Amino acid sequence: xxxxxxxxxxxxxxVLLSENGLEHKIKVATDSSNLFNSVLTGLTDLLEGRDPxxxxxxxxxxxxxxxxxxxxxxxxxxxxVSAGPGIDPEAFRTGKHYYPVSGSINxxxxxxxxxxERQIEDIALELKKAGVEYVGVVSKFCVRNPAHEILIKRILxxxxxxxxxxHHVSGNLNFPRxxxxxxxxxxxxxxxxxxFEAVKASLEEKGLKVPIQILKADGGTMTLESxxxxxxxxxxSGPAASIMGAIPHSEENQDTIVLxxxxxxxxxxxxxxxxxxxEPVGIRRGxxxxxxxxxxxxSKGIGGDSVIHxxxxxxxxxxxxxxxxxxxGGPLPTPTDALVMLGLMDMGDKAKSEAGxxxxxxxxxxxxxxxxxxxxxxxxxxxxxxxxxxxxxxNQKPVYTVxxxxxGYKISPEKILLLGGPAKYFAPxxxxxxxxxxxxxxxxxxxxxxGAATARTTCEVSLFADTEQGITNAPEEDFAEPISKxxxxxxxxxxxxxxxxxxxxxxxxxxxxxxxxxxxxFQQFNIVRNFSPRGKIFRTKIQLKPGLIKGxxxxxxxxxxx
Amino acid sequence: MLRAANKTGLVFFPxxxxxxxxxxxxxxxxxxxxxxxxSEEGVFDxxxxxxxxxxxxxxxxxxxxxFCVPDxxxxxxESHLISxxxxxxxxxxVMNKEVDRGFALVRPPGHHAMRVAHGxxxxxxxxxxxxxxxxxxxxxxxxxxxxxxxxxxxGDGSNDIFWHDPDVLFISLHQDGRTMYPxxxxxxxxxxxxxxxxxxxxxxxxxxxxEGYLYVIQNTVMPILKEFNADIVVNSAGQDNHYTxxxxxxxxxxxxxxxxxxxxxxxxxxxxxxxxIEGALPYVNLGIILAMAGLDYxxxxxxxxxxxxxxxxxxxxxxxxxxxDLIHSYWNKRDQLRLEAGEHGDIQTRHRxxxxxxxNIFERQKERVxxxxxxxxxxxxxxxxxxxxHILAVHIPLNACDACxxxxxxxxxxxxxxxxxxVFLQDRTKDIYEIK
Numbered sequence: 001x002x003x004x005x006x007x008x009x010x011x012x013x014x015v016l017l018s019e020n021g022l023e024h025k026i027k028v029a030t031d032s033s034n035l036f037n038s039v040l041t042g043l044t045d046l047l048e049g050r051d052p053x054x055x056x057x058x059x060x061x062x063x064x065x066x067x068x069x070x071x072x073x074x075x076x077x078x079x080x081v082s083a084g085p086g087i088d089p090e091a092f093r094t095g096k097h098y099y100p101v102s103g104s105i106n107x108x109x110x111x112x113x114x115x116x117e118r119q120i121e122d123i124a125l126e127l128k129k130a131g132v133e134y135v136g137v138v139s140k141f142c143v144r145n146p147a148h149e150i151l152i153k154r155i156l157x158x159x160x161x162x163x164x165x166x167h168h169v170s171g172n173l174n175f176p177r178x179x180x181x182x183x184x185x186x187x188x189x190x191x192x193x194x195x196f197e198a199v200k201a202s203l204e205e206k207g208l209k210v211p212i213q214i215l216k217a218d219g220g221t222m223t224l225e226s227x228x229x230x231x232x233x234x235x236x237s238g239p240a241a242s243i244m245g246a247i248p249h250s251e252e253n254q255d256t257i258v259l260x261x262x263x264x265x266x267x268x269x270x271x272x273x274x275x276x277x278x279e280p281v282g283i284r285r286g287x288x289x290x291x292x293x294x295x296x297x298x299s300k301g302i303g304g305d306s307v308i309h310x311x312x313x314x315x316x317x318x319x320x321x322x323x324x325x326x327x328x329g330g331p332l333p334t335p336t337d338a339l340v341m342l343g344l345m346d347m348g349d350k351a352k353s354e355a356g357x358x359x360x361x362x363x364x365x366x367x368x369x370x371x372x373x374x375x376x377x378x379x380x381x382x383x384x385x386x387x388x389x390x391x392x393x394x395n396q397k398p399v400y401t402v403x404x405x406x407x408g409y410k411i412s413p414e415k416i417l418l419l420g421g422p423a424k425y426f427a428p429x430x431x432x433x434x435x436x437x438x439x440x441x442x443x444x445x446x447x448x449x450x451g452a453a454t455a456r457t458t459c460e461v462s463l464f465a466d467t468e469q470g471i472t473n474a475p476e477e478d479f480a481e482p483i484s485k486x487x488x489x490x491x492x493x494x495x496x497x498x499x500x501x502x503x504x505x506x507x508x509x510x511x512x513x514x515x516x517x518x519x520x521x522f523q524q525f526n527i528v529r530n531f532s533p534r535g536k537i538f539r540t541k542i543q544l545k546p547g548l549i550k551g552x553x554x555x556x557x558x559x560x561x562x
Numbered sequence: 563m564l565r566a567a568n569k570t571g572l573v574f575f576p577x578x579x580x581x582x583x584x585x586x587x588x589x590x591x592x593x594x595x596x597x598x599x600x601s602e603e604g605v606f607d608x609x610x611x612x613x614x615x616x617x618x619x620x621x622x623x624x625x626x627x628x629f630c631v632p633d634x635x636x637x638x639x640e641s642h643l644i645s646x647x648x649x650x651x652x653x654x655x656v657m658n659k660e661v662d663r664g665f666a667l668v669r670p671p672g673h674h675a676m677r678v679a680h681g682x683x684x685x686x687x688x689x690x691x692x693x694x695x696x697x698x699x700x701x702x703x704x705x706x707x708x709x710x711x712x713x714x715x716x717g718d719g720s721n722d723i724f725w726h727d728p729d730v731l732f733i734s735l736h737q738d739g740r741t742m743y744p745x746x747x748x749x750x751x752x753x754x755x756x757x758x759x760x761x762x763x764x765x766x767x768x769x770x771x772x773e774g775y776l777y778v779i780q781n782t783v784m785p786i787l788k789e790f791n792a793d794i795v796v797n798s799a800g801q802d803n804h805y806t807x808x809x810x811x812x813x814x815x816x817x818x819x820x821x822x823x824x825x826x827x828x829x830x831x832x833x834x835x836x837x838x839i840e841g842a843l844p845y846v847n848l849g850i851i852l853a854m855a856g857l858d859y860x861x862x863x864x865x866x867x868x869x870x871x872x873x874x875x876x877x878x879x880x881x882x883x884x885x886x887d888l889i890h891s892y893w894n895k896r897d898q899l900r901l902e903a904g905e906h907g908d909i910q911t912r913h914r915x916x917x918x919x920x921x922n923i924f925e926r927q928k929e930r931v932x933x934x935x936x937x938x939x940x941x942x943x944x945x946x947x948x949x950x951x952h953i954l955a956v957h958i959p960l961n962a963c964d965a966c967x968x969x970x971x972x973x974x975x976x977x978x979x980x981x982x983x984x985v986f987l988q989d990r991t992k993d994i995y996e997i998k
Contacts, residue, residue: 088861107598112865176604398615401579525591
């Protein structure tokens with residue numbers, strides 16, 4: 001049996017799944033002041049009266065990291081950056097302990113300026129004096145050549161016990177995001193570590209010996225041990241869990257839109273042939289931009305509890321939530337009140353809802369009923385407009401080859417899957433307005449926990465080979481090897497595949513679930529100097545796609561039938 | 563948190579799968595390191611910098627600027643359509659006020675492509691800027707356009723297309739034609755009889771450094787631009803003036819390019835040449851992008867940048883000042899030059915020989931233009947390419963007067979289609995293109 005547990009902002013959801021389907025589900029309020037308690041309550045409930053040995057997988061998703069960022073509850077981190085030519089690194093300052101230093105690597109990975117070791121020693125002493133425990137080191141173009149980061153770490157080793165390096169974060173180029181991501185990993189490391197060590201200890205106490213898996217923002221899992229290097233990857237794993245929970249209900253060879261309609265916001269995602277789309281570079285939320293691999297999700301401030309106003313004779317819904325719907329004691333009318341008033345939702349205080357809708361109806365000069373219908377229509381239209389915008393934006397993504405320009409894949413959704421509390425009440429109208437088949441995900445209230453439980457391990461490897469310089473490397477994997485002039489396209493893909501396999505197994509993948517490999521990128525260039533060929537550059541990125549562990553597709557489909 | 567002072571649009575189309583041939587300077591790898599540098603700097607994350615996807619130009623859009631012989635598909639590839647479409651995507655973004663300015667980093671380039679195009683010359687097949695300018699004038703209410711060509715090679719294609727057009731001010735700064743392809747662009751080349759002084763060529767001696775370029779921009783280009791008062795300023799931003807460029811002999815730098823851009827303040831910049839793909843392009847492009855966006859570019863320097871070593875000699879400075887003064891005097895005399903250029907209503911004939919180095923074609927042209935004091939004048943071009951076709955092409959300009967429209971149709975009607983492979987008519991007043 002497998003366990004999925006998602007500690008969300010409001011609720012903690014947990015499920016126990018077996019070959020027979022959903023054995024048990026739990027929903028409890030999250031104690032945001034003590035997330036550990038929420039995890040423990042969830043698990044204790046789930047395991048009551050069961051043999052701990054029957055559990056062979058456990059996946060946890062938490063808002064621990066997200067909360068730490070939102071509450072600005074981050075540990076002080078020393079960040080050392082070597083930038084070289086380009087934008088002034090001062091623009092990417094992470095805080096008080098931020099040190100741009102000399103040393104430079106160029107776009108080919110060649111050293112153009114040496115590190116000043118003395119300067120690093122001085123900074124180390126200064127950080128030590130300030131009581132900083134965690135340090136991040138990021139050099140520009142370290143993903144082409146990590147030598148400077150490694151050298152700086154060697155100097156820092158004798159002063160600090162935990163040092164985070166930029167080239168371990170991602171194979172993608174983006175120096176400012178790499179700085180932000182390295183900083184995040186270092187700044188939440190302490191909390192992440194103590195939290196999960198406590199979880200691990202109490203699970204062991206209960207006799208649970210299976211290794212804990214942790215859900216990442218890309219909808220994949222990693223082991224607790226590997227999460228210690230990259231605690232930042234657990235950020236926004238909640239929305240990812242819900243999307244993973246929708247996958248069994250999407251169709252093969254079809255594009256599907258997933259809408260998670262909550263109280264305050266609606267989250268949007270796209271599945272292509274049952275695989276969720278990923279952010280091209282990394283998580284972005286408002287001004288915060290990172291290199292954290294993540295499912296591509298958008299969020300919009302519209303949901304069941306969004307406040308409704310009339311502005312210039314027009315309905316204005318959201319983006320704020322001022323409390324629950326009036327039917328449940330809230331201060332202002334919401335789309336949920338329209339549902340309650342029309343009798344579509346048989347809950348809450350109908351009279352209070354009516355009073356709220358009345359105020360809107362008189363401002364619009366419409367009947368109560370027309371007003372309620374208009375509110376529902378407008379809410380659905382706003383959600384659909386946003387979904388269309390997201391699809392357009394994906395289809396408009398810039399391309400860099402003639403081939404991609406002419407042949408690039410265009411998303412055209414044939415199904416909409418809905419999740420979230422108010423989803424089922426909106427489903428018929430969303431289907432009518434969009435003309436796209438719309439379904440509510442079964443057991444949607446715990447789809448997130450089901451998604452977490454069934455998500456497989458994901459990972460990505462970026463490999464770079466330069467036959468002129470005679471080297472192939474994947475700095476993220478601490479891999480570098482000399483190569484000959486005859487190194488070929490096939491060699492590059494094979495090397496990358498072997499690295500990916502190794503990485504997947506190291507981060508907790510089940511050997512049965514590592515065959516969904518995809519070459520995400522492959523580029524090949526001739527290096528020509530003075531009109532004669534000097535060598536080749538190969539660049540490839542391959543990934544273990546987000547998806548579900550084998551054997552649970554049917555189990556999840558069965559939940560549908562219940 | 564970086565925020566662009568000027569909202570800036572970027573089209574990045576490196577055409578990673580297109581080359582003239584595998585070891586040609588115009589090949590797949592050309593913008594690879596630029597893309598790496600720009601991605602690593604996080605440029606696309608900067609608030610106020612927006613990346614646009616290129617469009618693909620249509621045959622009709624090409625036909626406003628060119629006579630492609632025998633037809634468009636025979637001389638171009640999809641990459642040309644996307645490259646020109648990149649410039650147009652940005653032009654739309656600027657005109658629709660989505661952005662203040664835009665920079666199209668596209669391949670292949672276009673500024674050596676002339677109005678009659680039998681094939682490729684100077685790595686160019688169709689003229690990106692000219693297609694964009696004609697698009698802007700047809701689509702939006704724009705009359706006056708300035709095209710400032712800062713590529714190290716004379717922009718002889720743009721020079722040709724705008725030669726008779728008094729509504730387009732074309733200024734080219736380039737390495738002296740006696741020392742550099744295509745061997746043209748001398749100060750006396752000032753435009754046709756109906757547009758004298760609206761084409762200005764500023765040759766610079768080999769070894770010119772930032773000091774020389776910026777002197778010309780500040781003292782010649784900017785005052786003339788101000789007087790001309792264009793609706794749109796376009797920069798053909800070639801990057802081969804760089805001190806590491808393998809094809810040229812200049813001493814310009816990334817800092818210089820950035821400063822030039824912040825002085826010129828173009829509405830739209832379009833990448834042209836530039837073949838020092840590792841040592842120059844990543845830094846020059848980054849510098850231009852930051853300067854367009856109004857961001858600090860002081861840190862954008864080549865790893866081996868040494869301004870002392872790049873200093874130009876006193877004699878170069880003197881030569882540049884003399885040329886700049888001469889150009890300025892031509893500009894000031896432009897009305898008089900136009901009057902002296904010919905009698906209103908006369909037909910003037912010009913013979914030219916054009917070599918297509920990329921495709922190895924030799925073309926002979928006989929051009930007959932109506933001298934007109936009311937508009938840019940209509941003209942016909944008889945063109946004979948070896949190997950290739952013998953054609954006649956008639957052009958009626960956008961703001962043509964009635965007499966020139968009438969004369970243009972007379973040229974076209976009188977042409978004996980049996981004497982040529984094709985006879986073309988480009989009537990910009992009605993936006994039509996005919997072939998007989």
